[in-house]
Amino acid sequence: MNRIPILLLAACFAATCGVCAQAPQYIAYLQQPGQAGPVDFEDFIERPGGVEIKKALQYDRHTLADEYDYEGTRRKFQWDKISGRLGRIEALNGKDASWAVLENYKNEHDRPPLAEDYQKEHNVVTDRYGVIQNQSAPLYTAEDLHEPERYGRDGSLVEITAEDDGYYIIDNVNFDGQWYVPEQYVRPIDARQFHRVVFVDRTNQNIATLEKVNGEWYVRSMNPATTGRDNPPYQYATPEGIFLMQDKKEKMFYTGDGSSEIVGYAPYANRFTNGAYIHGVPVNSPDGSVVEYSNTLGTIPRSHMCVRTASSHAEFIYDNFPVDQTLVVVID
Numbered sequence: 395m396n397r398i399p400i401l402l403l404a405a406c407f408a409a410t411c412g413v414c415a416q417a418p419q420y421i422a423y424l425q426q427p428g429q430a431g432p433v434d435f436e437d438f439i440e441r442p443g444g445v446e447i448k449k450a451l452q453y454d455r456h457t458l459a460d461e462y463d464y465e466g467t468r469r470k471f472q473w474d475k476i477s478g479r480l481g482r483i484e485a486l487n488g489k490d491a492s493w494a495v496l497e498n499y500k501n502e503h504d505r506p507p508l509a510e511d512y513q514k515e516h517n518v519v520t521d522r523y524g525v526i527q528n529q530s531a532p533l534y535t536a537e538d539l540h541e542p543e544r545y546g547r548d549g550s551l552v553e554i555t556a557e558d559d560g561y562y563i564i565d566n567v568n569f570d571g572q573w574y575v576p577e578q579y580v581r582p583i584d585a586r587q588f589h590r591v592v593f594v595d596r597t598n599q600n601i602a603t604l605e606k607v608n609g610e611w612y613v614r615s616m617n618p619a620t621t622g623r624d625n626p627p628y629q630y631a632t633p634e635g636i637f638l639m640q641d642k643k644e645k646m647f648y649t650g651d652g653s654s655e656i657v658g659y660a661p662y663a664n665r666f667t668n669g670a671y672i673h674g675v676p677v678n679s680p681d682g683s684v685v686e687y688s689n690t691l692g693t694i695p696r697s698h699m700c701v702r703t704a705s706s707h708a709e710f711i712y713d714n715f716p717v718d719q720t721l722v723v724v725i726d
Contacts, residue, residue, distance in 0.1 A: 444476075444480065445480035450614070451613065453603070453614060453706075453707055455706055457615070457616050457617065458618060458692070470598060471616060475725055476723075479725065482636075483588055483591060487586075491554075491586070492555075494551075494562070495550065495583060495718075496579055497580070498548045499640075501529055503578045505528065506527055506545060507532055507541065507542055508542075509532070509541070509545055510544075515626070516626045520545075521542070523544055523545075525547055527545060529548045529669070531545065531580070533545060533575060534561075539561070547568075547667050549637040549640055550636070550637060550638075551566075551637065551721065552566050552567065554582060560577055562580045567636050588720070590605050590715045590716070590719060591605075591723055594621060594632065594725070596631070596695070597726050599618065600616070601616075601617050601672070601703055602617075603615045603710075614714075617707050618703070619703045620693065620694075620696055620701070621697060621700075621724075622695055622697045622701075623694075628651040628698060629698050632697070633699075635723075637667045637723075638721060638722070639717055639718070640665050641664075641665040642664050644662060644712075645660070645661060646659060646661075646665075646671055648676070648698075658678045658680060660674060660676050660702075661674040661709070663712075664711055666722040667722075668699065672708060672722065674703065674704065674705030674706075674709065686706060687704050688702070690702075691704065
């Protein structure tokens, strides 16, 4: 792989920036082709306690800056938080683990039983943590295999630690505890490490893709996005957490709210939890042409749990971030 050095941070330069004199020297490299725009100090991103991140964009349309204005407020890519989440993923990569995904899309493995202390509003059942019963997996404790303690979202990455008479015993990467799950809700996967991650920021309404190459993490794209609106019973917020990309559809057809009639489709759809996809701009006709961009992208949540982005950006993710090998991390 050819690399061109583009930035050298010497210790003396670090000192003039108010950085500790003991700070190490860094060289940020640019992979060819694919870098958009000028390269400056912010093209090297490093945060104490997290994972070092470098920029080498492979998709350079509709690219956002590290920080930018939106209607009088300052939005940004939360590189410190992303760095920390990558540190968590690197810890997972370092384990000799048997990885799996919780699966119950469209309740294909049956709607789970009512959880302990369940709640019901707008005819929607949730556990005490706010996780929706529909399309989730029941999680039991060793002390009670009759009533679920809580639900695990479809698409959640889990580690299988044991098997016990029709149950997998799992650790869910999104919260603590060991859980018994009926085996039909758990699909083991072959992946042992995860080198491609899509980060979705609900607060700043943006999306970034990252890839690990030769031991280093590179930013591949930085774009506006629109996440799910919390307005049940038809619209739901995009859930926070770490999920596995599970499925892809070149056209994901959708129905009208409360209807079975197909009214349009979302191009280049990448499913990561329940019916939530990362996809392009919705087309309001089953036979309509793909729309590249919408001025609503990067504004406020308005989707039905999905994550919208520019259609060519969704296609970039569709082509380069494979099923069962890509993590989708949703942050606030």
